[in-house]
Amino acid sequence: MFTEDLIQRLRDNGLNVRDIRGLLPRNGTWMLRPLSAIKRIAVHYDAENRPHAYDSLERYKNEAQYHINKDWGGGAHGDGIMYHIIVDNVGDVFFCRDFEDVTWHVGNPNYSAVAVKFDGTEGQEPTREQAESAQKVFEVLCYRCPEFPALQGDLWGHREFVQFGGNSTACPGLFIELPIGYRDNRDTNADRYPYDYPPAQPAPIPEPQLEPVPEPEPVPESPIEEPIPEPQEPSVQPIENNIEVSMLLTKIKSLLGSLRFWIVTLTYIVAILSAIAAGGLTLEVFFKITQIWLGAVVGIGTLDSISEKLGAAKK
Numbered sequence: 001m002f003t004e005d006l007i008q009r010l011r012d013n014g015l016n017v018r019d020i021r022g023l024l025p026r027n028g029t030w031m032l033r034p035l036s037a038i039k040r041i042a043v044h045y046d047a048e049n050r051p052h053a054y055d056s057l058e059r060y061k062n063e064a065q066y067h068i069n070k071d072w073g074g075g076a077h078g079d080g081i082m083y084h085i086i087v088d089n090v091g092d093v094f095f096c097r098d099f100e101d102v103t104w105h106v107g108n109p110n111y112s113a114v115a116v117k118f119d120g121t122e123g124q125e126p127t128r129e130q131a132e133s134a135q136k137v138f139e140v141l142c143y144r145c146p147e148f149p150a151l152q153g154d155l156w157g158h159r160e161f162v163q164f165g166g167n168s169t170a171c172p173g174l175f176i177e178l179p180i181g182y183r184d185n186r187d188t189n190a191d192r193y194p195y196d197y198p199p200a201q202p203a204p205i206p207e208p209q210l211e212p213v214p215e216p217e218p219v220p221e222s223p224i225e226e227p228i229p230e231p232q233e234p235s236v237q238p239i240e241n242n243i244e245v246s247m248l249l250t251k252i253k254s255l256l257g258s259l260r261f262w263i264v265t266l267t268y269i270v271a272i273l274s275a276i277a278a279g280g281l282t283l284e285v286f287f288k289i290t291q292i293w294l295g296a297v298v299g300i301g302t303l304d305s306i307s308e309k310l311g312a313a314k315k
């Protein structure tokens with residue numbers, strides 16, 4: 001049977017195909033044709049809102065019943081769903097009718113056309129999954145079905161069938177881009193549409209933490225609130241001593257960095273050198289000058305008083 005072969009070809013091309021021919025409502029008899037009569041492929045939408053998630057089979061059962069109930073003119077009712085193949089929002093393919101079945105979907109050219117329908121309505125673009133599946137379906141129908149003569153250039157949106165005597169319609173809305181793209185460039189341009197469901201991806205590998213080593217917190221001069229003590233190794237020294245030591249270290253650090261320290265020290269060195277030059281550097285004078293230097297460094301004397309003291313020491 002051709003249908004079974006076709007389903008297999010679609011599956012071989014990476015499509016998830018479900019044969020629902022026996023699951024949809026049917027009514028009465030219908031016209032058959034040889035496969036060689038199929039000269040065109042028609043693209044439709046069902047003009048029904050496509051939500052993010054829905055029961056595809058239930059939707060198609062309702063559509064089949066709608067096509068059966070509908071008066072197609074002169075009291076004629078459909079024999080079942082009029083689409084041969086349907087592509088749902090996630091790109092799954094539902095095989096609904098044998099290609100030999102002549103169904104009513106484009107008017108006069110029905111006898112020479114098969115119907116491929118996509119779920120969606122006016123204003124809705126294809127999902128990425130639909131466009132990707134469309135590409136695969138079209139490839140099979142146009143290039144892997146030598147049983148009928150429809151080729152890449154024979155793929156048309158429903159409303160384009162007017163040129164072949166078809167009825168006037170807005171169908172297939174924005175889905176018209178699928179047959180146009182494929183007919184012109186053999187490409188449905190699937191990557192221009194967002195996925196309805198993002199493809200399953202492996203969980204992202206966590207990036208290694210590259211945060212910089214945090215700067216040590218400055219010791220607050222008057223802490224507004226007591227910081228919660230971090231658990232740490234027991235210190236030998238009491239906390240108060242630690243604070244004193246750290247304050248002393250801070251003082252020494254700022255002292256070393258201060259200009260005044262270096263000026264005083266330079267003066268001290270000059271004083272020593274000039275005492276040597278004057279030939280008067282006794283041990284007593286050296287200690288005296290050094291004592292003044294230390295006093296100036298640790299104490300709070302002004303530069304003037306330091307100079308005075310150094311000068312007095314030299315005398």
Ligand SMILES: [Zn+2]
Nearest residue numbers: 044045158171
């Ligand atoms: Zn249509």
